[in-house]
Amino acid sequence: MRTAMGVWRWRRNPLRRPTDLFEAWVAFAAVVCVLVVAPAVGWATGLQVDGTLQRAAREQRQERQLVPAVVLRAAPEPPARAESDAAAADRQTPARTQVVASWIAPDGTSRQGTVPAAEEPPRPGDRFRMWTDSGGRLVGRPLDPSAASFHATMAGLAAALGLAVLVETVRRLVVRRLMHRRYSCLDRARAAAGPDWGRAGAGS
Template sequence: MWTAMGVWRWRRNPLRRPTDLFEAWVALTALVCVLVVAPVVGWIAGLEVDGTLQRAAREQRQERYLVPAVVLRPAQDPIAQAGADPSAQRQTPQRTQIVAAWTAPDGSSHEGTVPAAEEPPQAGDRFRIWTDTEGRLVGRPLDPTSASSNAAVVGLAAGVGVAALAETVRRLVVRRLVHRRYLYLDRAWAAVGPDWGRAGAGS
């Protein structure tokens, strides 16, 4: 509001310099970018990212399966085998690794090392793991709610980025204009300064 009033005030002011009106228009443009362009860009970016993530979530739900697995035995700890310091292991606790067996959706049998579902793991315990159709271990499918949350964060970041860019450009332009004004003032003072206050000098 103040920026728009500033543009209107400078339209016919007899003391107006060309840079004053230009600065006011730059400020008004930056304000429009912050209040209009930035939200629109953030909204569009959020929708695009949300659509992409939701499609990925649907594809993952179609390609990933939660299958039952059974604990066979604890897996050998490669760090312990290498003779690492036990105190270092306590400082960086990790989930116990176990050797488990499972049957893939296509009927094939598999065996591999996976993190234990419960502590301490016991041979014969049953739990479930995510695999693809052929039984390869995969991560949990992307949750639609998480996808929407991530899209919202991206949209917010895009909007804030546009607003920050507009304000940065405005500040750079104003800084350049102020520098130019001081330059003109120095030149004008250099021209009239030596005769300032002298009788008959016209000052």
């Protein structure tokens, strides 16, 4: 509202400089972009991202299945992991234990491989369920629809905020350029007036 009043105030003001009106219109355009354009861009971005993630979530739920698995034995630790046990203890970030397990793939074939343990400590004969693709290969959990909506919302907010920051940055750069131009015009006017400018009786 203040920006709109500023544009109106500079319409017929006798003290108005061309840069004053231009600055007011730049501020008015920035307000419109921040209040109207940025939310619209964020909303459109969120819808697009949500549609893409929801399609990916549906495809993953169709392609991935939970299958029962049985722990056969603990997997041997690689040398690199054994050497880094002290560093891991310092970081206090527990790592998932690897086990050798067997499972039946969705196509009915029997599979065996090294997978993360479902429980700690793992014991031979423990049963658990894990996600596999149609070929029986170990995959991650399918994307949850609510998680997809959350990520889409965050993407929309980030797009709106990024556009608002960009608009404000451009406005500040334009205002700074206008200020430099005003100072340059003032310096030229002072130089043209001469050293006696402002003195009583100057020029008489």
